[in-house]
Amino acid sequence: MSKPLEIGTLVVVVLKARHLHQPSFYKQNPYAQASLSGLTKRSKVDQKGGQHPVWDDELRFPVLADVGKDKANRILEVGCYKDEQRGEDILLGKGTVNIEETLKTxxxxxxxxxxxxxxxxxxxxxxMTFYANASPSPSVTRRPSKLTPSDRLSRPGSYYPQGQPSQPS
Structure with missing residues (x-):
């Protein structure tokens, strides 16, 4: 059986997360993980990142030619985990992204x-950015983010409309 043809590279920047589940009282050390076509990669751990970690980690995945009706190689599975020093890491949440549209746009x-x-x-x-093998690409570079520079790598500020919680009188 021949190896599936690699048609390009999918560059996935795991930027940040918000409102993650926090199963314990202490600040958690979360990391993100992504899987495509059986290949799994993970970000660094954001020490004490809590519910709003920031990673800005780049993960690269080879994209294989669509082999028949098996769409598994077109689904990017992502998840966030709480890094545990002892024992198994705890799943905080997981999701999926169909990359078909990303391969087109x-x-x-x-x-x-x-x-x-x-x-x-x-x-x-x-x-995410897809770089096809067919077109001559001088080098794989990251493009500008849709988020504003001030929002891109920031954690949420105060959750109170006036900046401080109201104190009982």
Whole structure:
């Protein structure tokens, strides 16, 4: 059986997450993981990233030619995990992205909803760019983000409309 033809490279920038489930009182050390066509890669751990980690990690995946009706090589599976020093890491939430449109347009920037069997567990922001092998590409470079520079790598600020919680009188 011949090896499937590689048609290009999908560059996935795992930028940040928001509103992640926090199963314990202490600040968690989350990381993100992505899988495509059986290849799994992960980001670095954001030490004490809590519910709003920032990674800005680049993961590269080979994209294989569509082999028949098996669409598994067109689904990017993503997840966020709590890094555990002892024992197995804890799944905080997972989601999927169909990359068919990204292969046509060349890019994807958006929040991906994360879930578990218990329901919604936050969102993960991904920036994806597809580089086809067919066209001569001088070098693989990252393109500008759709997020503003001030929002791109920032954690959420205060959750209170006036900046401070109201104090009981």
């Amino acid at each position: 060349g890019e994807f920037d958006d929040w991906v909803p994360l879930e578990t069997s218990a329901g919604s567990r936050g969102e993960l922001y991904l920036e």
